[in-house]
Each structure stands twice: as C-alpha cells, then as structure tokens.
Amino acid sequence: DGGITQSPKYLFRKEGQNVTLSCEQNLNHDAMYWYRQDPGQGLRLIYYSQIVNDFQKGDIAEGYSVSREKKESFPLTVTSAQKNPTAFYLCASSPGPNPQYTQYFGPGTRLTVL
Amino acid sequence: DAKTTQPTSMDCAEGRAANLPCNHSTISGNEYVYWYRQIHSQGPQYIIHGLKNNETNEMASLIITEDRKSSTLILPHATLRDTAVYYCIVRGRGAQKLVFGQGTRLTINP
Numbered sequence: 001d002g003g004i005t006q007s008p009k010y011l012f013r014k015e016g017q018n019v020t021l022s023c024e025q026n027l028n029h030d031a032m033y034w035y036r037q038d039p040g041q042g043l044r045l046i047y048y049s050q051i052v053n054d055f056q057k058g059d060i061a062e063g064y065s066v067s068r069e070k071k072e073s074f075p076l077t078v079t080s081a082q083k084n085p086t087a088f089y090l091c092a093s094s095p096g097p098n099p100q101y102t103q104y105f106g107p108g109t110r111l112t113v114l
Numbered sequence: 115d116a117k118t119t120q121p122t123s124m125d126c127a128e129g130r131a132a133n134l135p136c137n138h139s140t141i142s143g144n145e146y147v148y149w150y151r152q153i154h155s156q157g158p159q160y161i162i163h164g165l166k167n168n169e170t171n172e173m174a175s176l177i178i179t180e181d182r183k184s185s186t187l188i189l190p191h192a193t194l195r196d197t198a199v200y201y202c203i204v205r206g207r208g209a210q211k212l213v214f215g216q217g218t219r220l221t222i223n224p
Contacts (some may be wrong), residue, residue, distance in 0.1 A: 006157075
C-alpha cells in the first residue's frame with residue numbers, strides 16, 4: 001500500500017501451470033517479503049529478501065520460487081509443485097530487516113487454480 | 115516472538131473512541147509491539163508501533179503498560195470505515211516475519 005503495487009488483483013490458472021505474481025515498490029526499501037493468507041487464517045511467510053540478489057526461504061517455501069534482480073521488484077512464481085496454490089498472496093516491503101522497521105503491504109493478488 | 119492474546123470481536127459506536135486491548139505477557143525487552151488492520155480482501159494496513167513509550171500518530175494512539183505485558187490501541191473517533199480485523203503483533207530482533215494471530219474483529223455501528 002502506498003508505493004507497493006501487486007498485479008494482477010485476481011488471477012485464474014489451470015492446475016499444473018506455473019504462474020508469476022508481480023510485486024513492485026518505489027519506496028527504495030531494501031527488504032521485501034511474500035506472504036500467503038488462507039481464508040480465516042493468519043499470514044504465512046513464503047520467501048523474503050533483505051537485499052538485491054539475495055533471498056531466503058520462509059516457513060512455506062515449497063512449491064514457490066522468487067528472484068530479486070532489482071531492488072524494486074520481487075516476483076513470486078507459484079509452480080505446479082505447490083499442492084494447494086489457491087490463496088490470497090501479499091507482498092510487503094520494509095526499509096530494512098530489523099524489527100524497528102515497519103513492513104508495508106501491497107493490495108494483494110487473489111490466485112484461484114481451477 | 116511473544117504470543118499475543120486479543121478479544122475475538124468488539125463493537126463500538128460511530129464517533130466514540132475504540133479501545134482495543136492486547137496481552138503479550140511473555141514479551142522481552144527488545145521486542146516491538148505492532149498494530150495492523152485488515153479490511154476484507156485488502157492487504158494489511160500498518161497503524162502504529164512502539165517499544166516502551168506510548169505513541170501517537172494521525173491514525174491512532176498506542177498505550178503500552180509500564181511492565182510491557184499489555185497494550186491498548188485507541189482509535190479516538192471511530193468511523194464506519196474503521197470496521198476491520200485488528201492485529202496486535204510482537205516482533206523481536208532477527209524475526210523476519212510478522213506473525214498474525216486471529217486478531218479482533220472490530221465493528222463500528224452507526
């Protein structure tokens with residue numbers, strides 16, 4: 001929100017297809033994050049990146065991949081190996097990884113696999 | 115990160131102050147208290163955060179008890195647009211992720 005864009009807002013894909021979700025920020029933030037939210041549940045961390053060309057697995061990285069070639073971009077690919085990909089995906093960014101730095105969220109992408 | 119406990123739901127009349135409590139009795143000295151809210155089908159919105167002192171911004175005030183075991187988020191003049199799920203999160207050094215619990219579903223009534 002406020003400088004973090006995610007596209008598209010809604011995405012439909014057939015089972016077995018890979019799909020890439022876009023996340024862009026113009027806040028000059030070093031750290032970026034991908035979370036997944038399922039209905040009625042909290043957010044779970046998929047991947048995070050503290051700096052360009054570096055990223056780390058979160059709690060539920062299996063079936064997902066990311067890249068961080070540019071500071072402002074952190075795309076997430078949902079692969080066919082992800083067993084239950086239908087979910088609400090949220091990207092966030094932060095000036096740095098330390099807890100005194102606030103994470104700001106994008107508007108989210110709702111992915112539905114048919 | 116310390117676990118937080120919040121009431122499942124609360125109601126507040128429009129125009130009144132909404133006071134949302136959060137217990138974090140196991141918080142440690144270097145852990146921050148963050149508040150976010152989420153309106154249905156939108157990304158979480160940052161509200162405010164603090165370490166030890168009370169904080170205020172254009173959205174809300176955060177009151178942290180002296181022993182830091184609990185806090186209260188205050189929305190001074192609630193409007194219908196403040197209806198959302200409010201999350202209290204404790205985050206410490208080295209913690210990359212934000213741990214969202216069930217939160218408090220706040221309903222502002224006209």
